[in-house]
Amino acid sequence: MKITVAPSAGFCFGVKRAINLAIDSASKFDSELNTLGPIIHNPQVVSQLKDKKIFPVDTIDEIKSDKVIIRSHGIKSDVENKILQKNITIIDATCPFVKRSQEYIKKAFQEGYFIIMVGDDKHPEVQSVISFADSARYKVVNRIEELEQIKFNEKIALISQTTQDINFYLSIICEVFKKTSKEIIVFNTICDATKLKQEEAALLSSESDIMIVVGGYNSANTNKLKNICKKIQNNTYHIETEAELEYKWFKNAENIGITAGASTPDWIIEKVVEKIRSFDIL
Ligand code: SF4
Numbered sequence: 001m002k003i004t005v006a007p008s009a010g011f012c013f014g015v016k017r018a019i020n021l022a023i024d025s026a027s028k029f030d031s032e033l034n035t036l037g038p039i040i041h042n043p044q045v046v047s048q049l050k051d052k053k054i055f056p057v058d059t060i061d062e063i064k065s066d067k068v069i070i071r072s073h074g075i076k077s078d079v080e081n082k083i084l085q086k087n088i089t090i091i092d093a094t095c096p097f098v099k100r101s102q103e104y105i106k107k108a109f110q111e112g113y114f115i116i117m118v119g120d121d122k123h124p125e126v127q128s129v130i131s132f133a134d135s136a137r138y139k140v141v142n143r144i145e146e147l148e149q150i151k152f153n154e155k156i157a158l159i160s161q162t163t164q165d166i167n168f169y170l171s172i173i174c175e176v177f178k179k180t181s182k183e184i185i186v187f188n189t190i191c192d193a194t195k196l197k198q199e200e201a202a203l204l205s206s207e208s209d210i211m212i213v214v215g216g217y218n219s220a221n222t223n224k225l226k227n228i229c230k231k232i233q234n235n236t237y238h239i240e241t242e243a244e245l246e247y248k249w250f251k252n253a254e255n256i257g258i259t260a261g262a263s264t265p266d267w268i269i270e271k272v273v274e275k276i277r278s279f280d281i282l
Contacts (some may be wrong), residue, residue, distance in 0.1 A: 001250070001280045003259045003273055004208070006200040010261045010269055012193035012262035014095030015040050018072040019049075025069060026054050035069040036079070037124060039093065041219035042263035044241065060086065067091055074098045095246070097162050097191040101129045104187045108157035109133035113185065116150065118143060119161030119170050123220050126161055144175055152176075155183040162191040162255030163221035163262070165228060166198060193262060194221055201225050201259045204231035208257030210249060213238045214272055215261025229259070231234075239243035241268060242275040252278050 015234050018039055026033045040057045057063055060082055067089045074094035076172050115138035119126040122214045130138055139150050160169045173186055211229040215222030229236040260269050
């Protein structure tokens with residue numbers, strides 16, 4: 001049995017930066033420090049951070065000190081204003097790629113474009129980015145059919161969630177071009193870490209008998225990786241931890257591919273590899 005882990009599997013630059021900033025800030029602080037929402041979409045990491053006195057809260061009213069950490073996905077502009085009104089200091093761990101998307105949206109909105117954001121409207125990153133435009137001036141789409149709800153009688157700006165599947169974004173762009181001859185601007189907002197992970201996952205899926213995708217069930221980029229792998233290799237399994245691996249999946253498998261979402265720490269990936277190796281000697 002040959003086990004190959006995609007070189008880019010696991011923490012991306014934005015997640016590493018957010019966690020380091022949180023740990024560093026907590027070490028300088030005596031009491032509990034809160035993140036608004038879980039700092040990353042990985043329950044095992046969020047649970048470990050509690051040992052370092054870093055606790056997630058869901059609302060501004062639950063913040064227990066005069067400081068709060070903003071997670072890598074960023075926050076909505078009105079929530080940011082409310083925090084500042086309460087004189088709470090923001091420790092901003094928003095990923096620079098998400099910040100860049102926020103700047104693009106502000107610019108497109110100010111310049112009068114109708115904005116189409118390609119992503120999941122319930123995802124915190126999408127909610128934070130799109131909050132910089134008026135709700136009457138955008139539509140978030142997650143399926144091509146949703147474009148039918150747009151009038152296409154004005155100039156259009158297209159932007160994607162940073163973790164979007166590049167091929168899906170391209171298919172939406174093509175469809176929009178077919179629907180209007182008005183001006184269109186396209187922002188390339190899929191982050192470099194996501195592009196690399198998706199390319200490696202697709203290649204590894206084509207070379208493997210089984211693909212294991214490791215990451216939080218609530219992690220958008222992990223779910224995208226699972227979908228990309230599944231299209232190429234039907235024997236694709238999404239797990240959060242090694243405890244979910246089943247021996248029967250690996251019977252007759254020679255080449256095992258592993259990839260992991262941007263919020264999955266190395267120690268979880270290592271445990272997955274270890275458990276699969278233990279199946280090999282059964
Ligand atoms: S996946 Fe990309 S945008 Fe999201 S935190 Fe990582 S580097 Fe930033």
